[in-house]
Amino acid sequence: MAKDYTNDSSFLTDVKTLRARARKQIEDGALTPGYELDPDQVIHLLNTALATELVCVLRYRQHAVTASGIHSEPIAAEFLVHSNEELAHADLLAKRIVQLGGTPEMDPAGLSERSHAEYVACDSIDKMIRENLVAERVAIESYREMIRFFGDKDSTTRAMLEGILAMEEAHADELADLLE
Structure with missing residues (x-):
């Protein structure tokens, strides 16, 4: 016979307490008392990732429009696809920053200094x-x-980053294939 777990809340906060906290701290949006990280540090990290994505958007777009040569058309098209996917990553990051009470830093001034990736304009498809x-x-x-x-301190952000990571790995794989 199966055990009845209806009243077994040994690992959960009781519903009345959850409701009372939610009403008391309603202005905090998604940040609940259980959030274990420093929101300012998280927002800073996400803004760094956002800068990286925006630099990648611009670099890929630059390469998409300047690629030339007999085999350039499909590679330029791939660069444009990657640029659009990087832009989608930037949108996800910006939305999460706002959700955590921050402001996405999209001002072009200082973008490349905040980015982990470099913006490099090249003169050949290989480069x-x-x-x-x-x-x-x-x-x-x-x-x-x-x-x-x-x-496990911010599973929502972690899951978002895992999705972005999977796409970045796919991009790297596709680019490595182009070198062969």
């Missing part, structure tokens, strides 16, 4: 592929470190 691959590898390592930092 473009290599620079984009370097940037993807930097992003992969940055996201892995951030995911470890968030651990």
Whole structure:
């Protein structure tokens, strides 16, 4: 016979307490008392990731429009796809920053200083592929470190970063294939 767990809340806060806290701290939005990280530090980290994504958007777009040569068309198209996917990552990061009570830093002044990736304009497709691959590898390592930092203390941000990381790994794989 199965045990009845209806009244077993040994690991959960009672509903009345949860409701009372929610009403008392309604202005805090998504940040509840159980949030274990320093929101300012988290917002700073996410703004760094946002800067990295925006630099990647611009670099990929630059490469997409300047790629030339007999085999440039499909590679330029791939760069544009990557640029759009990086922009989607930036949107996710910006929305999470706002959700945590921060302001996304999108001012172009200082963007490259905050970014982990570099903006490198290149004069050949081979160099473009290599620079984009370097940037993807930097992003992969940055996201892995951030995911470890968030651990189980902010599972929402961690899950978002894991999704972005998976896409960055796919980008790196596609770029590595272009070098062959």
